[in-house]
Amino acid sequence: MPTFSLASPGLAYPDILHPASRRRLTAQSARRDAFVELDGVGFAYQPGRPVLADLTLRFPRGKVTTILGGSGCGKTTLLRLIGGVHAPLSGRVLVDGETVDARDASRLQRLRRRMGVLFQFGALFTDLDVFENVAFPIREHTLLPAAVVRDLVLMKLNAVGLRGAAGLRIGEISGGMARRVALARAIALDPELIMYDEPFAGLDGVSMAVTARLIRTLNDATGATSLLVSHDVPESLGISDHVVLLGTQGRVLAQGTPDELLASADPETRQFLHGGADGPLRFHYPAPTLAADFGVPE
Numbered sequence: 001m002p003t004f005s006l007a008s009p010g011l012a013y014p015d016i017l018h019p020a021s022r023r024r025l026t027a028q029s030a031r032r033d034a035f036v037e038l039d040g041v042g043f044a045y046q047p048g049r050p051v052l053a054d055l056t057l058r059f060p061r062g063k064v065t066t067i068l069g070g071s072g073c074g075k076t077t078l079l080r081l082i083g084g085v086h087a088p089l090s091g092r093v094l095v096d097g098e099t100v101d102a103r104d105a106s107r108l109q110r111l112r113r114r115m116g117v118l119f120q121f122g123a124l125f126t127d128l129d130v131f132e133n134v135a136f137p138i139r140e141h142t143l144l145p146a147a148v149v150r151d152l153v154l155m156k157l158n159a160v161g162l163r164g165a166a167g168l169r170i171g172e173i174s175g176g177m178a179r180r181v182a183l184a185r186a187i188a189l190d191p192e193l194i195m196y197d198e199p200f201a202g203l204d205g206v207s208m209a210v211t212a213r214l215i216r217t218l219n220d221a222t223g224a225t226s227l228l229v230s231h232d233v234p235e236s237l238g239i240s241d242h243v244v245l246l247g248t249q250g251r252v253l254a255q256g257t258p259d260e261l262l263a264s265a266d267p268e269t270r271q272f273l274h275g276g277a278d279g280p281l282r283f284h285y286p287a288p289t290l291a292a293d294f295g296v297p298e
């Protein structure tokens with residue numbers, strides 16, 4: 001006789017259940033497995049120029065997911081929508097089952113308290129030292145006593161190997177160290193969701209490897225859900241459980257495990273993952289014909 005548990009994800013519900021109940025339970029189970037969901041999301045910065053069109057995606061809970069895609073396909077915009085920086089024009093974004101509503105400031109603030117973001121190039125405050133950069137979100141969002149803030153900051157800096165650098169000014173540390181300080185700041189409030197926008201940009205090979213290992217280790221140690229936007233295919237695939245490849249207007253070209261994507265025979269996926277200047281993904285941004293721009297015959 002088959003055994004099953006209502007707690008196990010993705011299980012096939014037994015036939016004794018009414019089909020409607022089975023569908024509802026299956027949907028709830030899928031929801032529990034996804035920490036971030038996008039349902040039919042559309043977004044544009046300017047009318048008539050859609051950046052994302054009808055995008056539906058689920059990001060698995062407790063896993064590292066990398067979002068890949070050509071320049072300008074909307075990866076950073078996607079992170080901004082999840083963070084509630086912009087509101088979708090259609091569809092909805094959910095974090096842990098709760099709708100991200102950019103117009104409801106107090107609810108958004110509560111949700112954001114559960115997110116950590118590592119912006120492109122770290123974006124540290126150069127007028128604050130390493131310690132104060134990490135302490136910043138703790139002071140912003142909590143009223144913890146100074147001694148507790150101190151211990152928390154030193155613990156986060158210890159996690160990224162920089163407890164000894166607490167007193168240094170931002171100008172005194174290397175690019176790789178700065179990225180690690182930004183990482184410590186992103187995890188300062190023990191977020192359940194950590195979003196990384198180009199965490200490897202501008203780093204040398206060693207710093208890149210250190211940062212990648214840290215992202216994976218922090219994810220595993222905290223049980224957080226991590227979303228990574230990156231152009232660095234080997235580094236990001238090496239630490240990911242799940243990969244999403246986006247095309248223009250956020251069209252999902254492929255998704256699956258890194259091995260599944262690497263083995264894909266789809267020409268667009270192959271061109272993106274294995275490199276290649278030309279192929280189905282075009283080099284030229286859409287433009288008028290050369291003849292029209294330069295007044296020469298076709």
Ligand SMILES: Nc1ncnc2c1ncn2[C@@H]1O[C@H](COP(=O)(O)OP(=O)(O)OP(=O)(O)O)[C@@H](O)[C@H]1O
Nearest residue numbers: 045046051069070071072073074075076077078229
């Ligand atoms: N604040 C903004 N105002 C207007 N248009 C914007 C704004 N931010 C981004 N865009 C446009 O939206 C589109 C998607 O941009 P986005 O930064 O999300 O892409 P991306 O995939 O992250 O690109 P990249 O990999 O180059 O960082 C691009 O065409 C970009 O020019």
